[in-house]
Amino acid sequence: MPYLVQAAPDVLCLQEVVRTPSAQAAWLTYVDGDTRLPQRAHLFDEIRAAFPDHDAFFSPAGGGLLHDDEGNGFASEFGLATLVRKSYPVIGQALDFVHGAFSADGWGPHPRARNAHGVRLFDQRTGTAVAIVQMHGLRDPEGKQDTPARRLQAEALVRLIERLRRTGDRLVVCGDFNVLPSSVTFAALGAHGLSDLVTGRGHVDTRTSHYRKSQRFADYLLVTPEVEVVDFSVVARPEVSDHRALLLDMT
Template structure:
């Protein structure tokens, strides 16, 4: 499963959904970790914008997935607020892997910018990616799963020089982690349109987009009020035995839909 968790803003539905679904591998973007905060909610502030954030979303998801290893990949460390009181908080990706699947390789890197330790940074802000290589004892096969959160550009989701670099860096990270015979699944909130150079870079790794090739034209929930409505993608190599793939419409646990892939 891949999902932009939206900072836990739909926490009351998100946590039970993840516990009930209990996916073998869970790739989450927009994760928050504020270990020094004793509040459940804090506020992110940026040039007049204020957004609620679940202060310790990472720890809450970890608690409802006790059978999983948690890998947290922060992209930046900045302040969240409760009134005038500030709390240093990390924000980034998290990957949860069921412990029955050994992690035999992994890679983590930035696809845009570098780690920002003293604030959220300038726009477009730093973004990272994480890849894990797993062994499946039941099928005696190896699968590499990678996800990223693509940069946000206020000008829109069209291709830019920065997005071209991002695509190349993501493909390079995947290629460093996988082996040629691996099954390969790549996912995340790419923040691009279907015709992006991102997909040309990933096609060189033998990946096929499951969103557009299966007729899905929307990966956002009713909580997202803008257009275009593409953001999230999942791709698979030809040797992945796909049993089922879906863009999950209900329940709405974010302004993004969860992407759920069942592999044979």
């Protein structure tokens, strides 16, 4: 949280955000077979409180139970959070699933439902619009290689972009795609003029020391030629999760 506040982004795109309205405890536990993971139960509300000058949008991809130390279950949701500084009016939005569908009746089998959310903002300085889309790609226990489901996911993401963007808009697409740099996802996005700044600028690692596996790509940020990139970084420090933050300064 201190890093996010210090970075002071105009637009903040987050994946794997938890919201648990019925719980009082700050921490609960996600249980899936032998897997037990601590969860910040009110993460969305805490982030929203840290950014009072931003409009905050929560887009759940799924719902299920989180548990306290006594084994009590609390209905929770898991998904995307998008925060936009209020000086940038939100003049359009697009939200849809890129894989599966929402189910509040348990977290469901893998690979679980995933969604994408886009906002279209008006830039008062230039009198133009910019479209920003984020996605959390499906996680497949077999790996990050292309599959039929990932090909369909790429097509669904493109359809969402087409609904949101208008001719001439600057366009940014980002997120934890859970694919390899060779994925058909990038060919689909490239057809709309998008190029990736992670691989395109020679970055070879979007993971931190918290991630122990050898495959170091998961997160990407793509822009169209209308975007003037002032600076782009894959943030190594501080380590805020097992993913590195992607920080874009653009005009």
